[in-house]
Amino acid sequence: MKTNRIGNSVSFPALRLRRLRRTAAIRDLVQETRLSVKDLIAPIFVQDGIKRPRAIESMPEIYRLPTESLIDEIQSLFDLGLRSVLLFGVPLRKDDSASSAFDDTGVIQRAISLVRKHFGNKIVIATDVCLCQYTVHGHCGIVSKSGHVDNDSSIKTLAKVAASHASAGADIVAPSAMMDGQVQEIRAVLDSRGFSDVAIMAYSAKHASPLYAPFRDAAHSTPEFGDRRSYQMPFSNSKEAMREIEADINEGADIVMIKPAIPYLDIIHQARNATNVPVCAYSVSGEYSMIKAAAMEGWIDEDSVVTEFLTSIKRAGAGMIVTYHAKKMAELLNR
Ligand SMILES: [Zn+2]
Numbered sequence: 001m002k003t004n005r006i007g008n009s010v011s012f013p014a015l016r017l018r019r020l021r022r023t024a025a026i027r028d029l030v031q032e033t034r035l036s037v038k039d040l041i042a043p044i045f046v047q048d049g050i051k052r053p054r055a056i057e058s059m060p061e062i063y064r065l066p067t068e069s070l071i072d073e074i075q076s077l078f079d080l081g082l083r084s085v086l087l088f089g090v091p092l093r094k095d096d097s098a099s100s101a102f103d104d105t106g107v108i109q110r111a112i113s114l115v116r117k118h119f120g121n122k123i124v125i126a127t128d129v130c131l132c133q134y135t136v137h138g139h140c141g142i143v144s145k146s147g148h149v150d151n152d153s154s155i156k157t158l159a160k161v162a163a164s165h166a167s168a169g170a171d172i173v174a175p176s177a178m179m180d181g182q183v184q185e186i187r188a189v190l191d192s193r194g195f196s197d198v199a200i201m202a203y204s205a206k207h208a209s210p211l212y213a214p215f216r217d218a219a220h221s222t223p224e225f226g227d228r229r230s231y232q233m234p235f236s237n238s239k240e241a242m243r244e245i246e247a248d249i250n251e252g253a254d255i256v257m258i259k260p261a262i263p264y265l266d267i268i269h270q271a272r273n274a275t276n277v278p279v280c281a282y283s284v285s286g287e288y289s290m291i292k293a294a295a296m297e298g299w300i301d302e303d304s305v306v307t308e309f310l311t312s313i314k315r316a317g318a319g320m321i322v323t324y325h326a327k328k329m330a331e332l333l334n335r
Contacts, residue, residue: 033315035307037081037333041126041280042326045218046070047090048107058214059285060292062324064090067111071118080330084124086174086322087111088219094136096143101134102160109168116169126172126201127165129158129186132221139223140177140231149231155182159189166195174257176203178231183251201280202253205241205267208232211260211286218285241267242274249277258318260284262309265316272317281318283309288324303332 020030045064047054053063065073074085089108091100100106108127115125131154132140141154154177162173173190175182183202190198208229216222233241241264245256256275258267259282271279291309295302306325313321323329 033311035311035314035329035333037330038083039314039318039320040082040310040326040329041084041086041124041320041322042077042082043086043088043322043324044070044073045088045090046107046111048092056214056218058217059289059324060296062218062288064218067107067114070111070114074115074119074123077327077330078119078123080327080334082326082330083122084126084320085115086126086128087115088128089133090219091134094134096136098131098134098142098157098161101131102157102164104164104167106164109164112165112168112170124172125170126174127170129162129165129173129175130177131157131161132177132223133219137224138216138221139226140228141179147225149179151179151181154179155185158182159185162186162198162200163189163193163195166190166193166198170198172199172201172255174201174203176206176259178203178206178228178233180247181251183248183253187252199254200252201255201257202248202251203259203282204245204248204253204256205264205271206232206257206259207235207241207264209235209260209263209284209286211263211284214285214289235263238267238270242270245271245275249275253277255280255320257282257322260287261313261318261321261323262287265312268313268316268318278319279317280320280322281313281316282322283313283325285324291325303328307332 020026047064050066053065053069056062091107093100112125130140132138137143139149141149142157144150158175158177165173175186183200248256255278257280258264261281261283268281291305294300306329310329
């Protein structure tokens, strides 16, 4: 044993991790995790019955768009190198059976057709498949007479929604209702309707999180009664998250998703190690708005924090990230 310059006993040669941190060029050479614009998926809200983009108060710089603005917005993302979007519909009409969610002339179906027609296969169109924006009560499934969210009628409706998105031209349908068996039901209906090429990105481990609050403001999907804890996952459980992920893979999910992202890096890491299926992380509205709010107060540097957060999500094991910072991050990566 030798003694190093600061007096500690060390085995020779002395560990000098700082050698590889000395200059920016060296740090760049040894950088282990690199974000790419191709990793990012931009969520987009499309609202029926409006003529101009509507600001979302709790999500600065994010808008609900009319279908008329959709092509320009996606073109601006495309010009930055972004290639994937996740579309959410905000309909005019809500009812108990979420019928506007599977209406072939609904807002989301029109949006999908429009984007497909304009961009061909140059853009990956993923669509959120859920009922909460389309039901009067704002729950993600069909509510029975006894007042609980009924699993088996909900998955039948979700499969109809997925098929209508596929028919309009979606590449990927993303069921987010956290109903048991939803992936299997959707896969079966897509295959039976001739959409065996359409992939399923399952919101597998979607946690019941207060971080969704700004999204509910954006998508008009706040539940009228109760909350979503009887179907979304408790944030305290990681083994249960892995069971959800395993179940979705067994049911035919092509991509599994963990949501939210930053408080769930351990789950992303476990999912990455436990499976060879692509892993997506959804960095949610609350994660976005917290950074925005603090940056607007001048308390943090937005660019650096966004870069650190998104890089950390990738380092944890996510191969793709749904993020409201997609445009900002693409600008930073292009600099
Ligand atoms: Zn929902």
